Amino acid sequence: MLSWTILIVAVCICAALILNLWRLMKGPTVSDRILALDTMYINAIALILLYGIYVKSALYFEAAVLIAMLGFVSTAALCKYLLRGDIIE
Amino acid sequence: MQHLSIFPILIPLLFGAIMLLPPISRDINSQRIASVVGTLFLLISSAVLLYTVNSEGVQLYALGGWQAPFGIALVADKVSSLMVLLTAFLAFAVMLYAVAGQDKGGAYFHPLFMFQIMGINGAFLTGDIFNLFVFFEVLLIASYALLIHAGGKQKTQATMHYVILNLVGSSLFLFGLGILYGTLGTLNMADMAIKVGQLEGETATLAKTGALLLLVVFGLKAAMLPMHFWLPKTYASATAPVAALFAIMTKVGVYSIFRVYTVLFGEHAGELANIATPWLWPLALLTITIGAIGVFASPSIKTLSANLVIVSSGSLLACAAINSEEATSAALYYMVHSTLASAALFLIADIMARQRGKAEDRFVRSRPFVQPKLLGFAFAISALALVGMPPLSGFVGKIMILQATQSSTQTMWVWPLILLGSLAALITFSRAGTTLFWRHNGTAAAEAEPAKKLEIAGVALLLLASPVLVIFGGDMTTFTQQAASYLHDIHASAYQLLPGAAQ
Amino acid sequence: MTAALPALTLFLVLSHAGDIFQGERFQAAVPWIPAIGLELAFRLDGLALLFAILILGIGLLVILYARYYLSAQDSIGKFYAYLMLFMFAMLGVVLSDNLIQLWFFWELTSISSFLLISFWGHKTDARKGARMALTITGAGGLALLAGLLILGNTVGSFSLQDVLDSGDLIKASANYPIIVVLVLLGAFTKSAQFPFHFWLPNAMAAPTPVSAYLHSATMVKAGIFLMARFYPALANTDLWFLIVSLTGLATFLVGAYIALFQHDLKGLLANSTISHLGLITLLLGMGTDLAAVAAIFHIINHATFKASLFMAAGIIDHESGSRDMRQLNGLWKYMPYTATLAMVASASMAGVPLMNGFLSKEMFFTETLHQASLGSLSWFIPVLATLGGVFAVAYSTRFIHDVFFNGEPINLPKTPHEPPRYMRVPVEILVGLCLLVGIFPSLVVGDLLFAAAGATLNGPAPTYSLAIWHGFNFPLLMSVIALIGGLYMYHNRSHLFKFQAQFPTSDPKMVFEGVIQYLVNKASRIISMTENGSLQRYIFCVLALSVVMTASSLMKLNTTAGQRPEIPLDALSITCAILLCISALATVIWHRRRVVALLTLSVVGLIVSLAFAQFSAPDLALTQLSVEVVTVILLILALFFLPQKTPKESSPRRVVRDLGLASLIGGVIGTICYALMTRPLDTISTFFTENSKTGGGGTNIVNVILVDFRGFDTLGEITVLGIAALGIYKLIARMRLYMPSSDDNGLAWSEDRHPILLAVISQSLLPLALLVSAYIFLRGHNMPGGGFIAGLITSVAIIQQYVAHGVEWIKTRIKLDYQIMIGSGIGIATLSGLGSWVFGHTFLSSWFDYFYLPVIGKFELASAMVFDLGVYLTVVGATMLILANLGQLTTSERPIQKEHD
Amino acid sequence: MEGLYAFCVGLLTACGIFLALRGRSFSVVIGLTLLSYAVNLFLFASGRLKLNAAAVLGESEQYSDPLPQALVLTAIVIGFAMTAFAVILAMRARADLGNDHVDGTLPVSPADTAQQSGGKP
Amino acid sequence: MPFYLEIIICVSLLIGGVFLLVGSYGLVRLPDLYMRLHSPTKASTLGITGVLLASMIFQSHLKGFLSIQELLITLFLLITAPVAANMIAKTALHQRTQPVEKTKNPELIDIVRDRESPKQSQHEE
Amino acid sequence: MMLFPMPFHSVLLFVVWLLLNNSVSAGHMVLAAFFAITIPWLVSGMRDEHPKILKPWLAIRYVLMVMKDIVTANVEVALLIVGPIKKLQPGFVAVPINISSDLGITILASTVSLTPGTVSAEVSKDKAWLYIHALHLDNEVELIESIKQRYEAPIKEIFGC
Ligand code: NA
Numbered sequence A: 001m002l003s004w005t006i007l008i009v010a011v012c013i014c015a016a017l018i019l020n021l022w023r024l025m026k027g028p029t030v031s032d033r034i035l036a037l038d039t040m041y042i043n044a045i046a047l048i049l050l051y052g053i054y055v056k057s058a059l060y061f062e063a064a065v066l067i068a069m070l071g072f073v074s075t076a077a078l079c080k081y082l083l084r085g086d087i088i089e
Numbered sequence B: 001m002q003h004l005s006i007f008p009i010l011i012p013l014l015f016g017a018i019m020l021l022p023p024i025s026r027d028i029n030s031q032r033i034a035s036v037v038g039t040l041f042l043l044i045s046s047a048v049l050l051y052t053v054n055s056e057g058v059q060l061y062a063l064g065g066w067q068a069p070f071g072i073a074l075v076a077d078k079v080s081s082l083m084v085l086l087t088a089f090l091a092f093a094v095m096l097y098a099v100a101g102q103d104k105g106g107a108y109f110h111p112l113f114m115f116q117i118m119g120i121n122g123a124f125l126t127g128d129i130f131n132l133f134v135f136f137e138v139l140l141i142a143s144y145a146l147l148i149h150a151g152g153k154q155k156t157q158a159t160m161h162y163v164i165l166n167l168v169g170s171s172l173f174l175f176g177l178g179i180l181y182g183t184l185g186t187l188n189m190a191d192m193a194i195k196v197g198q199l200e201g202e203t204a205t206l207a208k209t210g211a212l213l214l215l216v217v218f219g220l221k222a223a224m225l226p227m228h229f230w231l232p233k234t235y236a237s238a239t240a241p242v243a244a245l246f247a248i249m250t251k252v253g254v255y256s257i258f259r260v261y262t263v264l265f266g267e268h269a270g271e272l273a274n275i276a277t278p279w280l281w282p283l284a285l286l287t288i289t290i291g292a293i294g295v296f297a298s299p300s301i302k303t304l305s306a307n308l309v310i311v312s313s314g315s316l317l318a319c320a321a322i323n324s325e326e327a328t329s330a331a332l333y334y335m336v337h338s339t340l341a342s343a344a345l346f347l348i349a350d351i352m353a354r355q356r357g358k359a360e361d362r363f364v365r366s367r368p369f370v371q372p373k374l375l376g377f378a379f380a381i382s383a384l385a386l387v388g389m390p391p392l393s394g395f396v397g398k399i400m401i402l403q404a405t406q407s408s409t410q411t412m413w414v415w416p417l418i419l420l421g422s423l424a425a426l427i428t429f430s431r432a433g434t435t436l437f438w439r440h441n442g443t444a445a446a447e448a449e450p451a452k453k454l455e456i457a458g459v460a461l462l463l464l465a466s467p468v469l470v471i472f473g474g475d476m477t478t479f480t481q482q483a484a485s486y487l488h489d490i491h492a493s494a495y496q497l498l499p500g501a502a503q
Numbered sequence C: 001m002t003a004a005l006p007a008l009t010l011f012l013v014l015s016h017a018g019d020i021f022q023g024e025r026f027q028a029a030v031p032w033i034p035a036i037g038l039e040l041a042f043r044l045d046g047l048a049l050l051f052a053i054l055i056l057g058i059g060l061l062v063i064l065y066a067r068y069y070l071s072a073q074d075s076i077g078k079f080y081a082y083l084m085l086f087m088f089a090m091l092g093v094v095l096s097d098n099l100i101q102l103w104f105f106w107e108l109t110s111i112s113s114f115l116l117i118s119f120w121g122h123k124t125d126a127r128k129g130a131r132m133a134l135t136i137t138g139a140g141g142l143a144l145l146a147g148l149l150i151l152g153n154t155v156g157s158f159s160l161q162d163v164l165d166s167g168d169l170i171k172a173s174a175n176y177p178i179i180v181v182l183v184l185l186g187a188f189t190k191s192a193q194f195p196f197h198f199w200l201p202n203a204m205a206a207p208t209p210v211s212a213y214l215h216s217a218t219m220v221k222a223g224i225f226l227m228a229r230f231y232p233a234l235a236n237t238d239l240w241f242l243i244v245s246l247t248g249l250a251t252f253l254v255g256a257y258i259a260l261f262q263h264d265l266k267g268l269l270a271n272s273t274i275s276h277l278g279l280i281t282l283l284l285g286m287g288t289d290l291a292a293v294a295a296i297f298h299i300i301n302h303a304t305f306k307a308s309l310f311m312a313a314g315i316i317d318h319e320s321g322s323r324d325m326r327q328l329n330g331l332w333k334y335m336p337y338t339a340t341l342a343m344v345a346s347a348s349m350a351g352v353p354l355m356n357g358f359l360s361k362e363m364f365f366t367e368t369l370h371q372a373s374l375g376s377l378s379w380f381i382p383v384l385a386t387l388g389g390v391f392a393v394a395y396s397t398r399f400i401h402d403v404f405f406n407g408e409p410i411n412l413p414k415t416p417h418e419p420p421r422y423m424r425v426p427v428e429i430l431v432g433l434c435l436l437v438g439i440f441p442s443l444v445v446g447d448l449l450f451a452a453a454g455a456t457l458n459g460p461a462p463t464y465s466l467a468i469w470h471g472f473n474f475p476l477l478m479s480v481i482a483l484i485g486g487l488y489m490y491h492n493r494s495h496l497f498k499f500q501a502q503f504p505t506s507d508p509k510m511v512f513e514g515v516i517q518y519l520v521n522k523a524s525r526i527i528s529m530t531e532n533g534s535l536q537r538y539i540f541c542v543l544a545l546s547v548v549m550t551a552s553s554l555m556k557l558n559t560t561a562g563q564r565p566e567i568p569l570d571a572l573s574i575t576c577a578i579l580l581c582i583s584a585l586a587t588v589i590w591h592r593r594r595v596v597a598l599l600t601l602s603v604v605g606l607i608v609s610l611a612f613a614q615f616s617a618p619d620l621a622l623t624q625l626s627v628e629v630v631t632v633i634l635l636i637l638a639l640f641f642l643p644q645k646t647p648k649e650s651s652p653r654r655v656v657r658d659l660g661l662a663s664l665i666g667g668v669i670g671t672i673c674y675a676l677m678t679r680p681l682d683t684i685s686t687f688f689t690e691n692s693k694t695g696g697g698g699t700n701i702v703n704v705i706l707v708d709f710r711g712f713d714t715l716g717e718i719t720v721l722g723i724a725a726l727g728i729y730k731l732i733a734r735m736r737l738y739m740p741s742s743d744d745n746g747l748a749w750s751e752d753r754h755p756i757l758l759a760v761i762s763q764s765l766l767p768l769a770l771l772v773s774a775y776i777f778l779r780g781h782n783m784p785g786g787g788f789i790a791g792l793i794t795s796v797a798i799i800q801q802y803v804a805h806g807v808e809w810i811k812t813r814i815k816l817d818y819q820i821m822i823g824s825g826i827g828i829a830t831l832s833g834l835g836s837w838v839f840g841h842t843f844l845s846s847w848f849d850y851f852y853l854p855v856i857g858k859f860e861l862a863s864a865m866v867f868d869l870g871v872y873l874t875v876v877g878a879t880m881l882i883l884a885n886l887g888q889l890t891t892s893e894r895p896i897q898k899e900h901d
Numbered sequence D: 001m002e003g004l005y006a007f008c009v010g011l012l013t014a015c016g017i018f019l020a021l022r023g024r025s026f027s028v029v030i031g032l033t034l035l036s037y038a039v040n041l042f043l044f045a046s047g048r049l050k051l052n053a054a055a056v057l058g059e060s061e062q063y064s065d066p067l068p069q070a071l072v073l074t075a076i077v078i079g080f081a082m083t084a085f086a087v088i089l090a091m092r093a094r095a096d097l098g099n100d101h102v103d104g105t106l107p108v109s110p111a112d113t114a115q116q117s118g119g120k121p
Numbered sequence E: 001m002p003f004y005l006e007i008i009i010c011v012s013l014l015i016g017g018v019f020l021l022v023g024s025y026g027l028v029r030l031p032d033l034y035m036r037l038h039s040p041t042k043a044s045t046l047g048i049t050g051v052l053l054a055s056m057i058f059q060s061h062l063k064g065f066l067s068i069q070e071l072l073i074t075l076f077l078l079i080t081a082p083v084a085a086n087m088i089a090k091t092a093l094h095q096r097t098q099p100v101e102k103t104k105n106p107e108l109i110d111i112v113r114d115r116e117s118p119k120q121s122q123h124e125e
Numbered sequence F: 001m002m003l004f005p006m007p008f009h010s011v012l013l014f015v016v017w018l019l020l021n022n023s024v025s026a027g028h029m030v031l032a033a034f035f036a037i038t039i040p041w042l043v044s045g046m047r048d049e050h051p052k053i054l055k056p057w058l059a060i061r062y063v064l065m066v067m068k069d070i071v072t073a074n075v076e077v078a079l080l081i082v083g084p085i086k087k088l089q090p091g092f093v094a095v096p097i098n099i100s101s102d103l104g105i106t107i108l109a110s111t112v113s114l115t116p117g118t119v120s121a122e123v124s125k126d127k128a129w130l131y132i133h134a135l136h137l138d139n140e141v142e143l144i145e146s147i148k149q150r151y152e153a154p155i156k157e158i159f160g161c
């Protein structure tokens, strides 16, 4: 059962990622693309955790934490760039 | 001294790190003292290393206590310790020059200089191919930073080209390393040399692609045609001590070619024996040609010296292509000679440029020098050495290279090129010298600064090497011959370095 | 003072003369550089003795002469230094007993003569003349080197004696023609043989003592010496005869002809020298022993009369201020004594009986008559020889008549008078010698000539008689024809001058410079075509070369796939691959819209990290992720200062070309990658797996490799990072940037510098992030993580503060010197490695142990952690030094200049 | 899987190289970043791909080759340092030379020449 | 693994998966940026929580002790998601991204962008 | 206070360390305590002054309430997203706020973003207005009221401002 569920969820996440990519490509505004990237980070976290369940390993947890932390920083920096140009002022 | 062979890497590293820390970091004078002391230490330890290697044989240093092929091993053999001593001597002389004032004009000159030396020495000493990559990067990044020392538009642009080309080169390096690891499963060069011989069939073909990629990378560093384009502008735009130090940089590439293509892919490599030769041979000759043309076309001394570096690279690559003990011996001698002579010329060019006002080091009529005799003497010596005229060291190297060609085809190609290259240099130097020293108008510029004592000392040290290399030419060539035969003897240069290697 | 040394040497040399006349030969050798066949080897035989006497004897006279010749402004010390250097080099040439050593000194003569010719370097003529001489003789020297090397290799020894003894071997060798041509090129260029003769007249820009010494007695004779020296080894073949004697004949005639038309005294003498050198060459080419004797004899005679003539010309120039024969007239009245001397020397040059010139010229004529190598055309040689003699008489006559008689001087700068007493002495001695030799030949030079001839022939000299009178014979007739014809020709010179004036005169100097300039221009064009300053082209070359190299060997790969079983595909991987590929392509397509390209690049980075995670490399995933973020931040920073859009500027053709190359390389790399992955591999890695825990004290093998097995790599790596930061600091320190006041759409920037939510949240995140980084740091040895990732996390957390609060805010709150962090980081890492020395282990040997403390329990301490701390500090320091300084660029306050100026 | 992986590496290489051949410093930097991704993946793959085999003792039954991973880690860090330097150098070049062309001089674009030679009506 | 645990894990996983998909679907489907902003901040947050929960239970079972590391990720996301949304909204406003026409109070947009207070501006009118 | 310049963070760090390590062993307790002390001490300089939590229990209740709201919010939004889009009535709303501290405003704004159908878009310069975007705006006044009642009031109470 678990393996089937994992498969289904994996398909869901894959679909989600593809949808994110679509938005990223489509735009139309840069903000849309940033939003898409930000969502992609979240889906990637889910993907990593799911993979951890799949391979029965806890080794991937830190990668998820890092994406959670760093994804935000890069989103914030991109937005700051669009707002102010200079991100460290 | 058990740790002697790592000194040439650790001394500059520690001195570099210390110079970033207070109190030394705050004061240029203490940095200068530290630098001179550091390079002096380096010189002494390199000399002791060479002496030890000469008397006791190869010094293996297993870092972290992990024996090769598992850990990284430093291999101080005659070849590498010679190169290290050369670097140390060059560094010391150039540093003397630099502390007279050229180290100003930007932050961190001294630590960067030290790190640069560390990278060069590391590249010479390491016996591990990935570690070689790391030290390549150390010396490259330090060279980038040193290149922009004292700023200026030309520097920025030349650095831009140099950096990006080398970034591409580094990528190729890693591709090559990946292929070699993926086929050989090891990184220690001695171990690789042994395993290469056992490769066959398609794995060998794959390994060959990797080896050839490395050749491109080393060729890029060594300014092999068609990858030499970066060199003239880069060297000509660099600050004098940096340009002088760079004289050894192309030699690192050449040295790596010798290491990799005589030890790894030399006679003993089975299907992969001598894979570099068919490529090296024409490219080396073309490099000499384009270098000689460049020499002929040079409008200024710095460009001239840069083009001479290309010529010398081409000659060394030709030696690598000949791939014999005599050729390697010739290359080693020539390497020492040309490094020091071209470094000296870069420094002399700088002193000249500073005394000629707007004309700088270009071959145009200008004001006379403040120190015509001193400069004339220095210029003449470096010119003679670089052209390869007696009584200075150039002729010995030249004859050795000529003598190293073995087949008549080789002779037919190498001799005319090398000799015509010398002629081109001779003509250019005579044009340059007569113009620079005798075509004057007006009087010496008031703002022109005479060379300082330390600067003269630095130049003198470098120039002095040339006659010394001739006077003790017998010992020197005996040494290079021994070093070369070591490099070509797989039992010495590979099997002996691996404690557990099956014979 | 200066004269003492040559005098002493001359004395030494002469002290051996007696033995040499007895047929002895002195040789001494010390090994020097065996690798190139060079040894310090000297020989003193008849030929060497003859030349040594010439060099030293005339040298002494020239030293004396120059003392009076040079003016007060000239640095006589420098002059003597150069002269001594030259003398030394010449002696070296003639005394060498080793081929390479001979060449060594040969080149030294070129160099020292360059210095002497260009002694008055402020004059254009001197510079150009010197350059030309150096170029020609230098080129010849290089040819000579090649010839000598082949010669030595053919013989198997670079010892001169061995070479001289192996004449037959050499002549039988296939290399013989090459050797002859190359050696003769050396000789001909040095001796100004046609067609290389033109440098010599232009070398007359030198001070006259130099001309007297170099261009009459010594240097130009070096070429002759070379031919004489190698005579036993190379001569006596048809090839030798053809080249040498025909060149000599041509030179003899050309020189003599041109000499007649010179208006410059020294020009006349120079061309006459060329002619006489041709004569000697012709003799050496003939291949008979007697011809060789004649050649040697003429060397002596020419040296004496020509040196004295040059000195006389110098006196005239010195005392009258001109060397132009159109101005110089009737000097007999002003300097009768000098005139007498010059007249005697000229007579010798013309071959008038009772002078030494006559004797050797008689021998020359005799030899031309006995020459039969040209077959039925052999009669040409004596006829042309006589013609040359005619010209010689004509220009000698001109030298005397046009200068000392022929009316009154015209517009001379000075009133001529006799020179100082001692300036005349050298001339007197030389002229005296001319007469002495001319009248008592065998008494004066008999022994010397005999010894020299013997040495030249490497055997006994032939029998000959040095008598003034040989009876009425053909040579005498030729001499008479020459004398009468010469006088006649001089008398009717105006016709000849008119005839000559029809031809356009071309200054060889200009031609030569023109050729060089043409070559330089050509070279510049080639260089500017190849090094056109286009980075893209340089990159293209590098890549094209690498693709050619790899593809050519990849062709031999029959099957791409290997034996190793492949991992089955799954939907997740395919999805990620799609994401990766589309994003990568989008990055390419949108690279001109930079922000968007940055976003797609981030996706690529993310997927690459995921790939690392999937293929069992958690450490890599973590590192890639954190590096990725810092890189993106850096690129965003850069975007502000760079144009935000790229204009479209590549032509379609270039795009196609680049696409072609890129896909070719991509294909090659992909193929290799696939081929590698599908083949089994036997690696050294099992060692790491087995020793990671027991030897390195950690369970995370990758980390143990990084800090222990291959800690040295890591040390290098953090050094790279540290250096990069320093370099970047240098770059930033003097940067003056453009700051756009609006974005690429022309929209003014938002006024909200520090959005409140971001500011507040960032403050809360910082301690959490630091904690995570501590966590990652501490677990690194056993689990994925380590100092590098921890360092990047810390840096990102601090950067986040910069983004949220700005530089000013941070500055007041945080006092971290990032430079010190880098220094101490590298220092700590190094010291942790040095620590092992104390225990007698090699650098970076690790140490670890497990401890037990109450409450806390069992824990591990390892030197690798200290090393990792160094890594951590360097990473934080470097990253922050880069970003914080970059951030400061735009603040109202410029970065503090830490420059030392 | 290996085929897909190799394809991606090849594609990244091609994309990176194409961008590195463009004339503007930003494109070049982006291209080099892509290229370094490709390099890292390639170097990593030289130890062969393995699933669920992290090189951490006790965490899996088999271990993937840890050595290439360590090499890639070093390469990533070095690549980061180099990219950082290149980025700032690009900025410096813009500041010093007035434009962001890698050659420091703007090429005459085809459009410009067309305008010039096309002439005004 | 006990069946009930497997059920719980599966359910949370499925919830997570579905919400993640819905969140991303909304990103594609919704007509303007301001509306799209809602879907990842919320749906995806819940989705990830579901997966985290499943992971937490699974890992706890695997290790034999309570593994609640994953809470940290939740904490991070809860803290950062609203700020990210806020930043993106600010960016969109700054860049004059127009909402769909039917959006209520469109007159607020300029005020929001300039961070004025609405009454003040009304006074000025 | 000298030991714990940021008491709330110290507690948080202590807990998070144990979370990260999945361990309550003595060794990790010691380490957790160590970091709970040193990290705040390190970063305390890097902070603006923020109000202290006066009512920790209320804070916990608030957190739990928000958690619950988040779940409902997500379900609601999910339904809205998959439902017919044409019926959605998005809109901007200006919510007057009278929390004086930045921290309070941030928490409020975050809560609003995380809860049903609303995203905080902006805070006015004078910090008196929170602008939010609602995915489906039925009743503006009601929404404002619920935000003020449900979230603003407890926040004010927790921080006492
Ligand atoms: Na800034």
Ligand code: NA
Pocket: C324, C325, C326, C327, C328, C329, C402, C403, C406
């Ligand atoms: Na006259």
